[in-house]
Amino acid sequence: MADEHKHVDEVSGVETTGHEWDGIRELNNPMPRWWLYSFYATIIWAIGYAIAYPSWPMLTEATRGVLGYSSRAEVTAELSDAKAAQAGNVERIASDKIEDIMADPELRQFAISAGASAFKVNCAQCHGSGAAGGKGFPNLNDDEWLWGGKPEEIYQTIAHGIRHAGDGETRVSEMPAFGDMLAPEEIRATAAYVASLTGTPSSPALVEPGKQVFADNCASCHGADAKGSREFGAPNLADAIWLKGEGEQAIIDQMRLPKHGVMPAWLQRIGDPVVKELAIFVHSLGGGE
Amino acid sequence: MLHQPAHKAGSVERLEAEPVNAARQRRPLYEKRRKIFPKRAEGRFRRFKWLVMLVTLSIYYLTPWIRWDRGAHAPDQAVLIDLGARRFYFFFIEIWPQEFFFVAGLLVMAGFGLFLVTSAVGRAWCGYACPQTVWVDLFLVIERFIEGDRNARMRLDAGPWTLDKIRKRVAKHSIWLVIGVVTGGAWIFYFADAPTLLKSFVALQAAPAAYMTVATLTATTYVFGGLMREQVCTYMCPWPRIQAAMLDENSLVVTYKDWRGETRSRHAKKAAAAGEAVGDCVDCNACVAVCPMGIDIRDGQQLECITCALCIDACDGVMDKLGRERGLISYATLSDYAANMALATNGGATAIDTRRVRGANGAFVDGIRHFDWRIIFRPRVLVYFGIWVLVGLGLLYALVSRDRLELNVLHDRNPQYVVESDGSVRNGYMIKLLNMIPEQRRITLTLEGMPSAQMRIAGQGDGRSFLVAIDPDKVTSLKVFVTIPKAKLPEAEQGFSFKAEDPSSHERDVYRANFNQPAAAK
Ligand code: SF4
Ligand code: SF4
Numbered sequence: 001m002a003d004e005h006k007h008v009d010e011v012s013g014v015e016t017t018g019h020e021w022d023g024i025r026e027l028n029n030p031m032p033r034w035w036l037y038s039f040y041a042t043i044i045w046a047i048g049y050a051i052a053y054p055s056w057p058m059l060t061e062a063t064r065g066v067l068g069y070s071s072r073a074e075v076t077a078e079l080s081d082a083k084a085a086q087a088g089n090v091e092r093i094a095s096d097k098i099e100d101i102m103a104d105p106e107l108r109q110f111a112i113s114a115g116a117s118a119f120k121v122n123c124a125q126c127h128g129s130g131a132a133g134g135k136g137f138p139n140l141n142d143d144e145w146l147w148g149g150k151p152e153e154i155y156q157t158i159a160h161g162i163r164h165a166g167d168g169e170t171r172v173s174e175m176p177a178f179g180d181m182l183a184p185e186e187i188r189a190t191a192a193y194v195a196s197l198t199g200t201p202s203s204p205a206l207v208e209p210g211k212q213v214f215a216d217n218c219a220s221c222h223g224a225d226a227k228g229s230r231e232f233g234a235p236n237l238a239d240a241i242w243l244k245g246e247g248e249q250a251i252i253d254q255m256r257l258p259k260h261g262v263m264p265a266w267l268q269r270i271g272d273p274v275v276k277e278l279a280i281f282v283h284s285l286g287g288g289e
Numbered sequence: 290m291l292h293q294p295a296h297k298a299g300s301v302e303r304l305e306a307e308p309v310n311a312a313r314q315r316r317p318l319y320e321k322r323r324k325i326f327p328k329r330a331e332g333r334f335r336r337f338k339w340l341v342m343l344v345t346l347s348i349y350y351l352t353p354w355i356r357w358d359r360g361a362h363a364p365d366q367a368v369l370i371d372l373g374a375r376r377f378y379f380f381f382i383e384i385w386p387q388e389f390f391f392v393a394g395l396l397v398m399a400g401f402g403l404f405l406v407t408s409a410v411g412r413a414w415c416g417y418a419c420p421q422t423v424w425v426d427l428f429l430v431i432e433r434f435i436e437g438d439r440n441a442r443m444r445l446d447a448g449p450w451t452l453d454k455i456r457k458r459v460a461k462h463s464i465w466l467v468i469g470v471v472t473g474g475a476w477i478f479y480f481a482d483a484p485t486l487l488k489s490f491v492a493l494q495a496a497p498a499a500y501m502t503v504a505t506l507t508a509t510t511y512v513f514g515g516l517m518r519e520q521v522c523t524y525m526c527p528w529p530r531i532q533a534a535m536l537d538e539n540s541l542v543v544t545y546k547d548w549r550g551e552t553r554s555r556h557a558k559k560a561a562a563a564g565e566a567v568g569d570c571v572d573c574n575a576c577v578a579v580c581p582m583g584i585d586i587r588d589g590q591q592l593e594c595i596t597c598a599l600c601i602d603a604c605d606g607v608m609d610k611l612g613r614e615r616g617l618i619s620y621a622t623l624s625d626y627a628a629n630m631a632l633a634t635n636g637g638a639t640a641i642d643t644r645r646v647r648g649a650n651g652a653f654v655d656g657i658r659h660f661d662w663r664i665i666f667r668p669r670v671l672v673y674f675g676i677w678v679l680v681g682l683g684l685l686y687a688l689v690s691r692d693r694l695e696l697n698v699l700h701d702r703n704p705q706y707v708v709e710s711d712g713s714v715r716n717g718y719m720i721k722l723l724n725m726i727p728e729q730r731r732i733t734l735t736l737e738g739m740p741s742a743q744m745r746i747a748g749q750g751d752g753r754s755f756l757v758a759i760d761p762d763k764v765t766s767l768k769v770f771v772t773i774p775k776a777k778l779p780e781a782e783q784g785f786s787f788k789a790e791d792p793s794s795h796e797r798d799v800y801r802a803n804f805n806q807p808a809a810a811k
Contacts, residue, residue: 033321130703141707141715198712240712240775284747286707286717286770 115281161265179256309583325583332602353478362761363727473506548633576600712775738785741777
């Protein structure tokens with residue numbers, strides 16, 4: 001191997017490397033030049049790259065590179081670019097009244113899109129990602145509104161919340177616990193009466209007495225016709241929508257020991273423009289008035 | 290050594306031209322590239338190639354500047370790939386992204402077209418139309434203009450670095466680079482309004498991508514066309530390998546007819562007088578000198594040969610001077626060649642003896658096979674042609690029958706349905722109306738089926754049919770609610786249809802949709 005005269009392959013006339021395996025020798029052909037130069041070029045590139053960009057891991061962080069590039073800074077820049085691109089619309093939403101925003105189709109569409117993403121972040125936890133709600137959490141797609149379905153009313157509800165302690169303008173109402181005030185039979189009769197407004201009650205005989213109990217105890221909030229009152233957030237009991245569950249038993253439960261939903265006030269948390277966007281978005285879901 | 294003075298043999302100039310790779314001396318794979326100095330050829334193929342070059346380069350450079358009026362709502366550039374708006378305009382045709390299969394179909398046609406051409410007339414693509422060939426030709430024109438023809442260029446190359454040499458080299462490479470810039474520049478004009486882009490490009494206000502593209506294409510044009518030339522064909526391009534698979538014994542390839550050329554001799558008269566068999570080839574090397582690939586076609590078919598046919602021109606010129614039939618080198622099929630070789634060698638029993646192929650009067654004997662154009666129409670070619678035509682007709686049919694008004698419907702899935710306070714059930718749909726012509730249109734959107742259902746569009750009230758304005762060359766989105774009253778529930782019909790129709794042209798599209806309702810109502 002260390003001999004002075006390199007072995008030359010007879011067939012090809014090319015020098016061998018001197019390595020031999022069972023009589024097979026490796027030809028010492030040179031690299032194609034283009035390949036070799038490309039290889040050198042990659043080395044030079046790598047050196048340049050290592051100087052220009054973050055590359056070598058150190059104890060606490062990697063070397064920073066002279067260009068000062070960081071992917072985090074890039075994201076920040078992209079985000080602020082996106083913000084800047086939206087700035088005009090956001091400013092108009094901040095300064096315009098809701099009805100003016102709604103009157104401009106382009107701005108309204110922008111508000112709906114912005115509201116949709118704000119909804120996913122802030123509201124979907126209770127109202128569901130499709131805003132369809134659930135038992136105790138209102139469905140925002142339908143046309144029943146406890147506190148009003150006009151954009152301004154929706155805005156008011158979102159901004160100040162419902163039964164949100166600490167907000168002076170929050171919407172408040174409380175249904176008394178009739179379990180302490182009425183006899184169980186009276187409660188059952190009232191439930192039968194309420195059920196009879198939209199369907200068939202379990203016992204028709206209870207409807208008449210129930211009607212009387214309702215007039216004495218419930219009509220002050222829910223109205224004589226049981227169609228509810230938005231002033232008190234009292235739901236319409238003569239329609240197909242049942243926030244606390246459908247059926248006489250659900251009505252009995254709610255009468256005896258009422259459950260009251262609480263919705264936070266959002267104005268301080270997310271600011272006026274986002275509340276406007278949310279109101280316009282919720283209004284666009286199909287039930288808006 | 291290369292620039293030895295040419296010998297004179299009668300009226301035929303004899304050139305010292307060593308092929309870069311020859312059968313008698315195979316070049317080692319790792320050898321340094323030998324420079325090639327193609328001599329200017331003249332003849333009918335050369336003229337045809339000038340014409341092809343003129344046509345192809347004009348198409349490439351000028352197409353983006355053709356204007357085509359499409360009205361106010363679409364660009365007026367005849368050929369435009371608008372990546373931002375995702376539209377492809379080609380004269381009267383406008384292609385939307387979902388119609389991209391037209392482009393795929395054209396690529397399929399291009400593929401089969403190549404198969405067709407290759408099996409019929411060999412590597413015609415390589416020899417005449419390939420951008421590499423065309424641009425190398427263009428670069429060679431510049432080179433010849435500045436440095437002179439073959440001998441002058443070889444002298445200059447071997448000579449010392451004088452002021453004159455530096456001047457010529459700088460001039461040549463500068464012009465090459467300018468061609469590169471123009472080539473790259475022409476490319477970007479296909480992707481934006483050409484006049485606007487040119488102005489902003491010159492004012493250094495175009496997008497960085499434009500400059501990057503031009504820089505890259507300048508570099509590739511310059512390097513491939515000026516510096517690498519034949520190496521691109523021999524080492525980089527996959528086509529020679531693929532095309533070789535499409536050639537058979539009946540394909541036309543540039544062929545040196547050994548059977549009439551051999552035994553080649555520089556002293557034909559003397560040899561003939563001595564009673565030896567003398568072929569038509571006078572070994573003048575004209576064919577080698579003109580070859581842009583630097584090979585010797587007399588060694589037979591070679592991977593390097595791009596069938597540019599310049600050696601045919603060169604040899605035809607020599608044959609004219611010698612008063613012999615043209616076509617010692619010509620397009621021929623391997624089967625004709627083999628038959629004639631068998632005749633000339635007595636079935637391989639002897640060396641080539643031209644006395645077997647020529648009669649006493651000097652004309653070819655009857656047994657010699659000449660090219661018969663009918664061989665082009667053999668099954669293989671016809672099959673390729675058939676497929677090519679079928680794809681073409683299919684695309685044509687798709688083009689004339691395609692819709693310019695389309696309706697897409699996305700059914701709300703969250704929530705699947707909404708129960709309203711009066712007990713009616715509502716479904717939401719996002720309707721997308723695709724107006725694929727650059728004109729404002731008013732179309733009717735109608736509900737078909739489910740007679741009890743009502744449709745509601747924000748701001749337009751309830752109804753079963755609406756007139757909707759849709760923007761030119763755009764997708765218009767509409768949120769639509771469909772409601773069925775409680776009394777009509779459950780709705781027995783499985784589905785219904787949205788129909789969009791242009792009342793003036795009666796163009797229409799129908800989308801079959803479903804209606805979701807509570808399980809209890811079913
Ligand atoms: S051998 Fe002839 S046809 Fe082939 S590349 Fe050379 S000049 Fe062109
Ligand atoms: S084939 Fe024609 S061009 Fe080539 S050396 Fe022979 S005579 Fe000359």
